[in-house]
Structures are given as structure tokens and as C-alpha cells.
Amino acid sequence: MSPPTDTTTKPWDDIPGTYVQDGDHYRRGYRLNMLLMTLNTEEGRRAFAADEAGSLDRAGVTPEQKRAVLDRDWLAMLRLGANVYYLLKLAAHDRVSVQHMAGSMSGISEQEFIDMMVSGGRSPEGNLYTDATEGGS
Amino acid sequence: MARIVGGVGTSHVPAIGAASDNDKTGDDYWAPLFAGYGPAREWIRRVDPDVAIIVYNDHATAFSLQLIPTFGLGMGSEYPPADEGYGPRRVPMVHGDEKLSWHLAESLVVNDEIDITFVNDLHVDHGLTVPLTIMCDRPEEWPFRVIPLAVNVIQYPQPTGHRCLELGRAIRRAVESYPEDLRVVVFGTGGMSHQLQGERAGLINREFDLAFLDRLVADPDGQAAVPHVDYLRQAGSEGLELIMWLVMRGALGGDVREVYRHYHVPASNTAAGLIVLEPVGDKG
Numbered sequence A: 001m002s003p004p005t006d007t008t009t010k011p012w013d014d015i016p017g018t019y020v021q022d023g024d025h026y027r028r029g030y031r032l033n034m035l036l037m038t039l040n041t042e043e044g045r046r047a048f049a050a051d052e053a054g055s056l057d058r059a060g061v062t063p064e065q066k067r068a069v070l071d072r073d074w075l076a077m078l079r080l081g082a083n084v085y086y087l088l089k090l091a092a093h094d095r096v097s098v099q100h101m102a103g104s105m106s107g108i109s110e111q112e113f114i115d116m117m118v119s120g121g122r123s124p125e126g127n128l129y130t131d132a133t134e135g136g137s
Numbered sequence B: 001m002a003r004i005v006g007g008v009g010t011s012h013v014p015a016i017g018a019a020s021d022n023d024k025t026g027d028d029y030w031a032p033l034f035a036g037y038g039p040a041r042e043w044i045r046r047v048d049p050d051v052a053i054i055v056y057n058d059h060a061t062a063f064s065l066q067l068i069p070t071f072g073l074g075m076g077s078e079y080p081p082a083d084e085g086y087g088p089r090r091v092p093m094v095h096g097d098e099k100l101s102w103h104l105a106e107s108l109v110v111n112d113e114i115d116i117t118f119v120n121d122l123h124v125d126h127g128l129t130v131p132l133t134i135m136c137d138r139p140e141e142w143p144f145r146v147i148p149l150a151v152n153v154i155q156y157p158q159p160t161g162h163r164c165l166e167l168g169r170a171i172r173r174a175v176e177s178y179p180e181d182l183r184v185v186v187f188g189t190g191g192m193s194h195q196l197q198g199e200r201a202g203l204i205n206r207e208f209d210l211a212f213l214d215r216l217v218a219d220p221d222g223q224a225a226v227p228h229v230d231y232l233r234q235a236g237s238e239g240l241e242l243i244m245w246l247v248m249r250g251a252l253g254g255d256v257r258e259v260y261r262h263y264h265v266p267a268s269n270t271a272a273g274l275i276v277l278e279p280v281g282d283k284g
């Protein structure tokens, strides 16, 4: 089975640093997200903690997805089809903060992410279009 | 006859619930946000609704990628707070109103041909319980019954803004055709601007948010025509939740009076907004 590839250009292709949960993302990440869904219950959390690699194998995720989960490479998981709300279950399981996860995805530390939010968040200026000359606020 | 006496738009950031649950509302970080909730809490005490229809989204809690209702209407008598990884929030059981739920279902599907999904067994996550905390603080029991209306805002294609507004208008017709004398408020929840993922995580767009609030009040049809890609771009990937406020707005009918507004950045990673509206004219 070949991994699903994106089939069309999309109206959100020129939004920088944003992964839209569309049909392609859905198909790419289905098994991984459904595995993360098991972390909703105490029983599922225990089973995952006891054998992460085995859980990933049994869920039928790709080798790249398995590696990304074991490495806790949040951006790689996202790119490989994970959805943010499912990733938050893993963050909760690991007892790491949303800011840790989001900082990791955007290449800054947890504290830097917190500080950025306290000072008003990431500015729209230069962040609305991949071609920054095109947009901005 | 039942009638809609008000509408609330509010963010439903999980950290707001956690701040309340863990007695942190007086901390420097949280105090300004919670101070702004005071007038809204006073308003809802005064309005004293019998039922709140809470438009929210489930965050991979009761639903997963396996089953994604576009509009899922709660039909149950009870909706337990869900375990989202830290055990369920220690907040009261959410009690439903089965009779009104079935009336809404019938009116929506038969009269307005809006084919919603019926959900009986529904554990409600922060999307529904945090707005209750925001409006009611920490009571022994929630002061009104609740009918959850879960909207798919996570998986593309989400319902259009126009569809959300029309659903709200159909809810108004449904409530007004209910024979019992009930006072109903409608909550639209989620947003405002935020993005929790990707290299652009942390986006906040105050200008977009404040314009959204203005237009929600004065030009809901105009706001309902805004395409999803504009929300994704301007309000962040998770800012698309704001379409749920359009359901609330539709339920208030034509003109509304803005009773109260509060906007604060940040609540965790989100621009927290709150608006209280009352219908004007016809039914007062």
C-alpha cells in the first residue's frame, strides 16, 4: 500500500506553518490518530506505557510514524498525519504542556513559547501568506 | 411557549477550566480574565434560564476519526464530564432535557430539513464544561439543564458559516414552537484566534477577533459568508471554531442588543473572547 499523497492544490496551501486536517491528512494519519485515541482511558494509557513500540506495531502505523512517536518528534508526527487534538492526548500522557508541544513544533522552547503568548502571541504580520510580500496585516 | 432569552459566545480553553478547578483564578496570570467574567455571570443569574443549548465541539473525546457527525444533538438525560487524559474534571453532572431534545430533533429534521445526528451516550469534554464554568463559576449543581449540540469543526469539510447560521435560525423556530414555558439561552463556543500546531503555532489576531465580534452582532449574514480558509489564515487553524458562534447568533433572530463583551490575550495559547447578546423586538 503506497502512502496517500496530496491530490490537488488547496486554498490553504499558501498559509505558512499550518497543517490542515483535510481528507489527505485524515487518510495519512488515521491509524496513528486512532492509536492516540486509546490514551483517552486509563486502561489504554497503561497499555501504551507498558509497550509503546508494540502498541505502534499493532496499530499498523508506518515506520516513519513509529519513529516520530518514539522520538516524541511533534512536528514530524504532525507532518505524518497526526492531528493536534490527538497529539494533545500524548502530551497529557507524557505530562508535558501544550506550550512544550507547540514550542517544539515551532522551534522554540516551552518558556519562549509561554513568553510569546504573554506578550500577545505570534503576530499576524508576515505570517498570513507563505509569500510574506503578498499579505500581512 | 418556550423562547430564547439570550445568547453567549465564549472561548472554551481547557486551561480556563483547570485554573478554576485548581483555585488559580486569583493568580496574576488569570485574574484579569476571570475579572471580566463577572458581569456575564451576573447577567445569566438575572436571566435565570431553564435550559442552555450549548453549541460546542468534541475534541476527539466522544467522537474520533471513526465517526464524525457534522451536527450531533444530545438526546440524553445526563452527560458526564469526560476523561481527557487527567481524569474527568471535578464539576457537576450535566443534566439534559430529553423532551426538548426530541422536540428540537423533530423540528430541525421535519420542518427545516436539517438532518442532524442523534447522540445519546455523550461524555462532554472541555468544549462544553468550560463555558459552564465561565458563566456559572463553581456551583454544587449547574443552575440549568443543558442540551449539547456538537459541531464538526476539526475535520475538513466543516459545515459552512451559512449553514451554521441557518441551523441557529432553525433552532429558534424549534424553541418557539415548544409548548412548555421555558427560558432558553444558546451558547456558541470555541475560538477566538489560536493555533496549536505547526511552525506557526501561537498565532493571535486581535484585529480579526474584534472585527468578528462586531460583525457577529451587526452583520451575521456577512460574517457567515466568510470562507473557512479566511479563518484558517487569519484566526489560526483552531480559530475556525468561531463558526459555532454563528449558530448562537442565528438562534437570536434579527436584531440583537450587545449586553457585554470581554476580550483577553492570552488564556494559555488562545485569545479568549466573550460576548453576551439579547434578542430585541418580536419576543423581547
Ligand SMILES: [Fe+2]
Binding pocket: B012, B057, B059, B127, B190, B191, B241
Ligand atoms: Fe475547542
